[in-house]
Amino acid sequence: MYNVRRLVLAHFGFAFASFALALLLGEWQMIVRSPLHAWLDNPEHYYRSVTAHGTIMAYVFPTLISMGFGYAISVISLQRDLIGLRAAWIAFWMVVAGTVLAALTVASGHASVLYTFYPPLIGNALYYIGVVLVVVGSWVWVALLSINLAAWRKANPGRKVPFPMFVNVAGSYLWAWTAVGAALEILFQILPVALGFKTTVDAGLARVLFSWTLHAIVYFWLIPTYIAYYTILPRAIGSRLYSDTMGRLAFALFLVFAMPIGIHHLYDDPMVGSGVKMMHAVFTAMVAVPTLLTIFTISSSVELAARQRGGRGLFRWVKALPWENPVMLALALSFIMLGFGGAGGLINMSYQLDSTVHNTQWITGHFHLIFGGAIVIMYFVIAYDLWPQLTGRALGPLSLVRAQLWLWFVGMMILTLPWHLAGLYGMPRRMAYYDYAHPAVAPDAWTVIASVIGGALLVISGLLFIYILVSSLRRERITPEPYRFSEALHESPVVPQALNGFAVWVGLMLALTLVNYGFPIWELRKIPTTAVPAVYVGGRQ
Amino acid sequence: MSKVGLWAILAVVAMVLVGGVIGFVWLPRVVYSDQGFFAAWCSAFGVPRSWAAFGERPVARISSDVVLTHELLGHPQPADVGHGATLAMRCAMCHGPTAIRYANSPNLAGQYAVVIYKQLRDYQSGMRASAIMTQMAGSLSDTEMRQLAAYYASLPRPTGSELAGAAPAVVKWGAPMRNIAPCGSCHGDIEHTMASPWLKGEPRAYLRTELTAFASEERHNDIDAQMRAIAQRMTPGEIEQAAAYYGGEH
Numbered sequence: 001m002y003n004v005r006r007l008v009l010a011h012f013g014f015a016f017a018s019f020a021l022a023l024l025l026g027e028w029q030m031i032v033r034s035p036l037h038a039w040l041d042n043p044e045h046y047y048r049s050v051t052a053h054g055t056i057m058a059y060v061f062p063t064l065i066s067m068g069f070g071y072a073i074s075v076i077s078l079q080r081d082l083i084g085l086r087a088a089w090i091a092f093w094m095v096v097a098g099t100v101l102a103a104l105t106v107a108s109g110h111a112s113v114l115y116t117f118y119p120p121l122i123g124n125a126l127y128y129i130g131v132v133l134v135v136v137g138s139w140v141w142v143a144l145l146s147i148n149l150a151a152w153r154k155a156n157p158g159r160k161v162p163f164p165m166f167v168n169v170a171g172s173y174l175w176a177w178t179a180v181g182a183a184l185e186i187l188f189q190i191l192p193v194a195l196g197f198k199t200t201v202d203a204g205l206a207r208v209l210f211s212w213t214l215h216a217i218v219y220f221w222l223i224p225t226y227i228a229y230y231t232i233l234p235r236a237i238g239s240r241l242y243s244d245t246m247g248r249l250a251f252a253l254f255l256v257f258a259m260p261i262g263i264h265h266l267y268d269d270p271m272v273g274s275g276v277k278m279m280h281a282v283f284t285a286m287v288a289v290p291t292l293l294t295i296f297t298i299s300s301s302v303e304l305a306a307r308q309r310g311g312r313g314l315f316r317w318v319k320a321l322p323w324e325n326p327v328m329l330a331l332a333l334s335f336i337m338l339g340f341g342g343a344g345g346l347i348n349m350s351y352q353l354d355s356t357v358h359n360t361q362w363i364t365g366h367f368h369l370i371f372g373g374a375i376v377i378m379y380f381v382i383a384y385d386l387w388p389q390l391t392g393r394a395l396g397p398l399s400l401v402r403a404q405l406w407l408w409f410v411g412m413m414i415l416t417l418p419w420h421l422a423g424l425y426g427m428p429r430r431m432a433y434y435d436y437a438h439p440a441v442a443p444d445a446w447t448v449i450a451s452v453i454g455g456a457l458l459v460i461s462g463l464l465f466i467y468i469l470v471s472s473l474r475r476e477r478i479t480p481e482p483y484r485f486s487e488a489l490h491e492s493p494v495v496p497q498a499l500n501g502f503a504v505w506v507g508l509m510l511a512l513t514l515v516n517y518g519f520p521i522w523e524l525r526k527i528p529t530t531a532v533p534a535v536y537v538g539g540r541q
Numbered sequence: 542m543s544k545v546g547l548w549a550i551l552a553v554v555a556m557v558l559v560g561g562v563i564g565f566v567w568l569p570r571v572v573y574s575d576q577g578f579f580a581a582w583c584s585a586f587g588v589p590r591s592w593a594a595f596g597e598r599p600v601a602r603i604s605s606d607v608v609l610t611h612e613l614l615g616h617p618q619p620a621d622v623g624h625g626a627t628l629a630m631r632c633a634m635c636h637g638p639t640a641i642r643y644a645n646s647p648n649l650a651g652q653y654a655v656v657i658y659k660q661l662r663d664y665q666s667g668m669r670a671s672a673i674m675t676q677m678a679g680s681l682s683d684t685e686m687r688q689l690a691a692y693y694a695s696l697p698r699p700t701g702s703e704l705a706g707a708a709p710a711v712v713k714w715g716a717p718m719r720n721i722a723p724c725g726s727c728h729g730d731i732e733h734t735m736a737s738p739w740l741k742g743e744p745r746a747y748l749r750t751e752l753t754a755f756a757s758e759e760r761h762n763d764i765d766a767q768m769r770a771i772a773q774r775m776t777p778g779e780i781e782q783a784a785a786y787y788g789g790e791h
Binding site for chain 2: 039041042043044199249252256271272273274275276277278279282283286431433434435438440441496497498499503504505507508511512515519520523527533534535536537
């Protein structure tokens with residue numbers, strides 16, 4: 001692992017430790033707002049926990065996984081030490097410091113604003129500063145990936161950028177631009193108020209700026225998972241990647257379409273015009289394209305493996321797949337969850353259908369299924385796959401690994417499917433308790449109890465995952481084979497020039513941002529009457 | 542530029558054009574067909590316009606003319622507190638020498654300055670009616686009201702020891718299905734919000750009277766009718782429980 005072994009280990013270690021903590025908070029939240037628990041005497045404790053859970057799961061955990069995996073991809077695929085190791089460590093400690101700062105502020109009850117900030121709600125400035133530190137640390141990572149790619153290009157003029165590094169850098173550019181929206185919101189809207197320089201917030205503008213980040217951040221979470229689909233899975237099951245070019249195109253399209261679509265989160269917000277919402281709906285539909293390309297390419301890669309192993313028939317080849325292989329199992333489970341989640345996503349992005357599920361538990365169920373399910377199960381795979389390289393120890397018994405993955409899948413389904421149903425029944429989200437004794441709410445009660453059970457399975461699976469990683473440290477020392485990523489079925493020395501660089505795609509991303517966000521932001525900034533008084537958490541008088 | 546790049550750019554431009562024509566030309570013309578093209582176009586872009594088409598703007602019944610902000614009272618100086626103490630001598634007859642528990646009039650000791658200032662202003666303007674307080678507040682200048690607020694806010698609050706027993710449901714949880722927020726989420730147990738008075742230790746009779754007055758709209762100086770909306774949905778039993786809890790008698 002060249003010079004980054006300890007670096008990647010540190011990222012994964014802190015990521016999964018904070019993940020375990022947030023997982024427990026999530027289950028506690030599920031229990032206290034279920035019929036199994038009396039109403040909380042102080043609902044603020046619930047929002048405190050939701051803020052901590054969201055901040056860790058949305059900002060800290062996936063960012064650290066992306067960073068750690070990204071460094072590993074850089075050194076393995078470019079076959080050279082990481083340039084800027086010291087900067088990478090500084091960035092890591094920035095993320096850690098930011099996390100601790102934000103977590104302590106939230107834990108002390110000074111920032112129960114939820115991870116999406118919700119201005120004009122204003123918490124203690126230290127919370128936002130902590131989040132900014134996490135983001136700035138990740139920007140250092142973006143810069144380091146760029147620098148390492150540039151150095152490699154200089155040493156290898158005219159050569160095709162290795163596939164894993166190409167998609168890795170594409171993902172990092174997506175994140176760099178995605179995070180700008182929330183950064184603008186925090187720096188120009190929230191922090192001046194939290195620090196006491198201003199007492200009003202332009203809540204509409206703040207929401208538009210956050211939507212800039214809010215949807216594409218999901219794709220930032222998704223990128224390591226997709227990279228694992230393309231670069232780990234085919235090699236792990238003894239197959240090859242069906243098409244290198246198609247893979248590059250999928251990531252290039254994510255770069256273009258993932259970000260300028262966030263206003264579909266604001267369909268019910270009055271300050272954005274209907275035409276603007278229409279434009280965002282059109283491009284939200286487009287972002288399904290790279291996902292469909294991915295499903296096609298990966299399914300084809302999997303079919304190749306099956307046919308090599310003697311699989312026959314139109315669908316019977318599925319039986320010939322190496323199901324005992326945890327990577328194969330995780331991919332199938334991930335695809336199932338992606339399928340359900342994607343179908344729900346199509347409903348959310350449709351203006352009229354969205355109005356029936358907006359702000360209900362459906363939405364919370366949806367993003368838990370996509371992120372917690374389809375995405376996080378592949379984070380487990382990434383950690384399992386890299387673990388022997390990072391620790392020099394063999395990974396624990398595969399039967400336990402398979403059990404952990406199954407448990408995660410079953411738990412996630414039991415958690416999220418009833419959760420969707422509760423939303424369809426009309427149960428609103430972001431509530432600390434519900435009056436289940438009321439006849440209008442009583443039919444929802446079983447769905448929340450089911451979700452508590454699903455959540456408990458997830459806790460068991462999450463702790464089992466940590467146990468497998470930690471216990472393997474006591475297993476026999478091995479010298480792992482040099483790590484390699486999947487190779488393409490037809491390994492060609494060249495790709496179309498546009499798919500060997502980022503100019504076209506970054507250019508399109510910036511241009512579409514201007515087209516889709518330029519007018520609403522300019523207009524909301526211009527109108528002086530849209531500022532509203534801040535509402536301070538803890539009600540400063 | 543390679544062919545792939547060129548095609549990508551052309552495709553995205555085509556999508557922008559198609560989406561733009563649908564979103565900014567076609568749909569607005571269909572949806573807002575009665576308002577002319579320009580108005581339809583502005584609406585699609587989200588340019589604000591007047592919603593009301595009925596000429597005269599309706600005049601709402603104003604509940605208070607005090608605009609509360611976090612900077613309203615600035616930072617009072619010790620001299621303000623001193624002046625306030627002198628002015629407060631005329632209040633002591635009803636509110637008591639320590640401004641706690643006297644003749645069933647509300648406690649003022651430790652009350653938020655913003656709350657005292659707003660109520661004095663409302664008495665003066667007639668937004669809140671009281672045979673006694675309208676007279677008392679009528680002659681006060683704005684500075685004097687600020688000084689009184691600063692003085693009372695500086696006094697020690699009634700201690701919590703007189704609170705007995707657990708908080709009733711309406712204080713802790715409200716009633717979600719009747720849209721009643723918990724008393725404590727604004728009045729200090731859980732959170733407090735701007736302009737909401739600190740209630741612990743207030744006389745039970747006073748709290749009962751005021752909740753009943755909010756319910757009947759006899760008192761109506763609450764911003765956006767927040768307390769009226771809640772009090773009207775509370776049962777007489779809940780009003781009694783809340784008053785008893787905060788009043789410290791069970």
